[in-house]
Amino acid sequence: MLSVRRQGGVVVEYMGQGVILDPSSTSVEYPVFVSHAHGDHSAAFRFPCTSSHATEETIRLVKALSGRCLQEPKRLTIGGKVRIGDVEVKTLNAGHILGSAQFEVDTPEGIVLYTGDFSLGDSYTMKPAEIVRCDLLIIETTFGSPVFSFPKREQLAIDMVKWATIEVVSKGHIPVFKTDSIGNAQEIITIFNRLTRLPVVTVKGVTKASDVYREYGFNLEYFDSDSDEGVELLESGKCVLIASKGSKLAGENLEIALASGWASIMRGKTSRQFPLSDHADFRGLLGFIKSCKPKKVLTMHGGALTRGFADYVKARLGIDAKPLTIRGETLFRHASMNESRMKACCDQVISTVRIPGFVYVKRWVLSEMAKKGFSYRETEDALSRLIERGIISVEGSEIKLNIEGLK
Ligand SMILES: [Zn+2]
Numbered sequence: 001m002l003s004v005r006r007q008g009g010v011v012v013e014y015m016g017q018g019v020i021l022d023p024s025s026t027s028v029e030y031p032v033f034v035s036h037a038h039g040d041h042s043a044a045f046r047f048p049c050t051s052s053h054a055t056e057e058t059i060r061l062v063k064a065l066s067g068r069c070l071q072e073p074k075r076l077t078i079g080g081k082v083r084i085g086d087v088e089v090k091t092l093n094a095g096h097i098l099g100s101a102q103f104e105v106d107t108p109e110g111i112v113l114y115t116g117d118f119s120l121g122d123s124y125t126m127k128p129a130e131i132v133r134c135d136l137l138i139i140e141t142t143f144g145s146p147v148f149s150f151p152k153r154e155q156l157a158i159d160m161v162k163w164a165t166i167e168v169v170s171k172g173h174i175p176v177f178k179t180d181s182i183g184n185a186q187e188i189i190t191i192f193n194r195l196t197r198l199p200v201v202t203v204k205g206v207t208k209a210s211d212v213y214r215e216y217g218f219n220l221e222y223f224d225s226d227s228d229e230g231v232e233l234l235e236s237g238k239c240v241l242i243a244s245k246g247s248k249l250a251g252e253n254l255e256i257a258l259a260s261g262w263a264s265i266m267r268g269k270t271s272r273q274f275p276l277s278d279h280a281d282f283r284g285l286l287g288f289i290k291s292c293k294p295k296k297v298l299t300m301h302g303g304a305l306t307r308g309f310a311d312y313v314k315a316r317l318g319i320d321a322k323p324l325t326i327r328g329e330t331l332f333r334h335a336s337m338n339e340s341r342m343k344a345c346c347d348q349v350i351s352t353v354r355i356p357g358f359v360y361v362k363r364w365v366l367s368e369m370a371k372k373g374f375s376y377r378e379t380e381d382a383l384s385r386l387i388e389r390g391i392i393s394v395e396g397s398e399i400k401l402n403i404e405g406l407k
């Protein structure tokens with residue numbers, strides 16, 4: 001049966017085969033696919049794993065920014081396919097940052113689309129995410145609340161340029177944009193390169209990411225803040241500075257603005273705020289779901305503000321929706337297993353934890369069972385029955401076969 005769940009990453013499983021998308025730990029021994037270079041998605045490159053995949057641009061960005069990548073991942077290309085048994089993984093544009101991908105996982109039972117972080121266009125550096133007809137849609141909902149409505153990119157660009165040139169540079173101050181080093185930073189460089197003659201200075205992380213964009217043909221002009229030209233420009237005050245969100249900046253003549261999707265709910269609080277986002281906003285998310293026509297929507301990412309997103313999907317689009325959790329989700333409503341399947345599953349559990357008295361870690365048992373084609377939920381049901389009958393005992397995360405129970 002086709003099933004998806006969260007377990008260290010997003011696990012898509014079909015009859016004991018599967019893939020794990022954007023894992024943050026090595027919880028399942030399936031081939032790994034990394035959607036893009038942002039740290040919360042590319043953690044897999046920081047631990048050893050057997051088989052990993054990413055686009056070349058993603059690998060270059062990760063290496064340029066973190067300086068290391070523990071593996072030599074296999075290269076994916078947008079539009080390309082990788083076959084793993086009965087499962088085929090197709091790589092599609094996500095429109096988020098350079099090299100960002102969505103993954104379409106095709107199985108004999110249906111199509112799963114995992115968006116990763118995605119954006120629906122109206123940008124200076126990226127093309128909008130591709131829309132795919134799918135059965136199960138696993139969607140990133142960072143900005144899945146009606147409070148998030150992002151302005152047209154051209155209007156935002158004009159606002160940013162006006163603030164920098166008319167309000168700040170004219171006073172002899174330097175406008176500073178604090179933003180994501182990968183994605184938004186290159187968008188701001190492009191805006192200032194195209195709309196103004198104001199030179200752009202970048203701090204180290206932004207420079208490194210922008211150098212990779214340049215390698216892939218993006219026509220960006222900027223000076224690193226530590227280079228001779230950069231130092232000179234900062235002294236003259238006639239430039240715009242682009243820094244990562246966390247960078248510590250000192251200087252009386254600096255005027256700081258935040259450029260981020262979050263700015264749309266922080267307007268006017270501290271420094272200047274510009275709602276520049278490389279994610280879909282609320283209306284964008286609903287429109288995307290409608291076009292993909294899924295049978296079920298599983299949401300990920302987001303905080304307190306976006307908790308109600310699945311309910312919006314149900315109410316406005318009439319599509320079954322819920323947050324993706326550790327529990328396995330299938331295309332069908334959970335029908336209890338038929339008796340022969342239950343018996344097969346129980347027998348498989350017993351042969352997996354076959355040494356009486358020996359302690360097995362539950363997570364390992366679940367992954368072994370998955371390799372034999374039993375979903376997480378089926379194994380859980382079988383474990384409950386075996387516990388009831390005294391055949392196994394479970395303490396915390398450990399499973400033990402009882403010798404007495406077997407008699
Ligand atoms: Zn991202």
Ligand SMILES: [Zn+2]
Binds near residue numbers: 038
């Ligand atoms: Zn993310």
